[in-house]
Amino acid sequence: MKSRTRVLAATLSATFLLTACNAGSSTDDPTDAGGVTDGGSGTAAPGGEDMVRIGLVAEPASLDFTTTDGAAIPQALLYNVYETLVKVDQSGEVVPALASEWTVSEDGLTYTFTLEEGVTFSNGETFTAEDVVSSFQAVQNDWTVSLKSQFDIIEKVEAPSDTEVVVTLAHPSNTFLYSLTTRVGAIFDSNSVEELATRPIGTGPYTFGEWNRGASISLQRNSDYWGEEPYFDQVVLAYFDDATALNNAMLTDGVDVVGTVQAPEALSEFESGDYEIIEGTTNGEVVLSFNNSTAPFNDLRVRQAARHAINHQALLDTCWDGRGELIGSMVPPTDPWFEDRTGDYPYDVEAAKDLLAEAGAEGVEVRLRIPTLPYAQSCGPVVESMLEEAGFAVTIDDLEFPAAWVEDVFTNADYEMSIVAHVEPRDLGNVFGNPDYYIRYGTPELRALLEEADAGTEEQQIAKMKEAAALVSQDAASDFLFLLPNLIVADPGITGLPQNAITESFDLSQLARE
């Protein structure tokens, strides 16, 4: 046996050379990969502290949303670690947060906020009006992400006293107050913005714990919180690249909550009665986008044909398990100007064929260039077959998301059709109002409506936004497949989960155990 042993030993020692020298690296580095994905031993951490583990997909690339885009960072940090002057509650209303009250001047140009007192940042610094001034100015000056443009409207921010902030706008805008509820409204400590990417410091109900890259982010209860202290000592946000792996973790007690179920078919696994399924709404309009600037979709009749060709209820039943809502335009039901526009283009294959014939576009070849995202992958083939029935010749082209899709479809508009969920709140104006946006719509008529809506009174805003939504639908600027549902699976007894995903935050402040 001697020779065999030697062969073995030689091969194995070779392998160890490659890897073993690295095995002893430190584990308390925040960038350490060897983190715990789940506690694995029930929900109570040693020492009797109560903790809850929430499984999410898509880990943030960084913790700094001033320089990095993406939904994952505000999802974890906004309202939880960072707070805003005002926030959006579960019914879509703007409610007080760090500002206890606010007034708007007659001309709609001056906003005066009264701030909460006795608020401190997690590093011990006191929260004052100066922090608001510096945070808002930083958005204008230091932020690099495109969202900063929402603050272009701010003329000046002043702090007449420690508890008062006055914001002056260049022109009246109804969207300004709403924008304060999003990440651009987050308040940072003016003295510690150097480590945003690794050590976030805010005034929220939780303080930032640690980030195990590739695995999880932990948040600790802020025992000095100015409002109602959260129930859990620790909340762990565990990240899973793979939706199936996340569901498996839920089934094997690896997590206590699935924050967002990625594919509704998976819900059948949780219907045993051992789990609570929470269904709510989102801001995610799944848009079948048309490139309005090039043939064939620069022809209204072709766009109308495509809208008539889609049987929306059948599509929703087939590719998204019937969960979600049909909307007909770019407005979710939680927005004040929602109107059911599904009747504008009822399912009618004959009408679609006629319109195509009228446009001389029977058998027209179009590329359906879809991102590698669950809803697009699942609904793309259904859309393809429905359109083919009406006389389109569709080729599906899968593009890696985000990088490849963003470059080809979004930046270069090299596409005829695509499918993507626009998840930003109140995004009708962003998506359809800008002629350079990848949908290439933004007609003067729509832009005028949007401007009137933004500058008018609240009633005018609602009326004009309804008109804008009607225009986008009737002009068939795109088709609106459905509104993504918000699906949460939780262990029974966990309460206070945000049923509706209508903000940028996964709001953990109300979380408790019965």
Next chain:
Amino acid sequence: MLLRLARRFLVLLVSLAVASVLVFAFMQVLPGDPARVALGMNSSDEAVAQLREQFGLDRPLLVQYADWLGGVVTLDLGVEWVSKAPIAPQLVDRLAVTGWLVITAMVLALVIALPVGTWMAVRHRHADGVLLSAISQVGVAVPAFLAGIILITYFAKRWQWFPSGGWVPPAEDPVQFLLRLALPAISLALVQASMLARYVRSAVLEVLREDYLRTARAKGLRPMQALTRHGLRNAAVPIVTVLGLQLATLLIGAVVVERVFVIPGLGSFLLDSVAARELITVQTIVMVLVAAVLIINFLVDTVYLLIDPRLRVGHR
């Protein structure tokens, strides 16, 4: 023999250099702009250009290449563009995780394949040998990630004996570490063991037919004695070749298996970095994998020379 080794070492160095050029070139044709991925969809072209400058992407390709290669050689890779986290320590930590997985799988595969393969060869005319052979054939056909999914379905979801995924460093909790290592290591090892066992079987069969083994028997050695004393060393040469290849396959297989079991190893690091277009990180991980394969091959060559004196002589 030393000359031979030196020559092979030279070939290794040249291969590594060529590989680094290829890896770097491939990253350049990858669609998607890292700066735009970081800044988000609506970012202005100026902001993107500014960030590209910050990332150093506006420099000539040759400079970027030299800069990266210098970083790899000096093990100072800088920080990730988006997260600002240093790359090298992460790489080391992730490599350690994957190392545990691959080595455990390799050892498991060997422990299973050597006895089973020899048994299959010695008993190749008997029912048990044929049955084992058939089972191993099936094992070869099952990809590691499928084995992983099947193992999760039964051992984690149905019977709840093991966690369905995740990772705990051995220093933190050895029991949890082993529980979490078990299923992924087994799913990697099963395929490799099946493959290896088939190679062991044919290598041993080959040797059993050799004249020198009959001579050994004629000297009065019992079958097993003849095999262990004269046969195994000869059978080892092809097996070591396969082992080298398998180690490379295991490293690549780990990329997918880590995904299935949510293990923060090199594979998930690679996939995350590709998605975020952290090109330096992607380049380096791919380079590490390529280097590992090349170095394993070099070591295999070296091991040949140790096992088989016939190869040490100059002629081919």
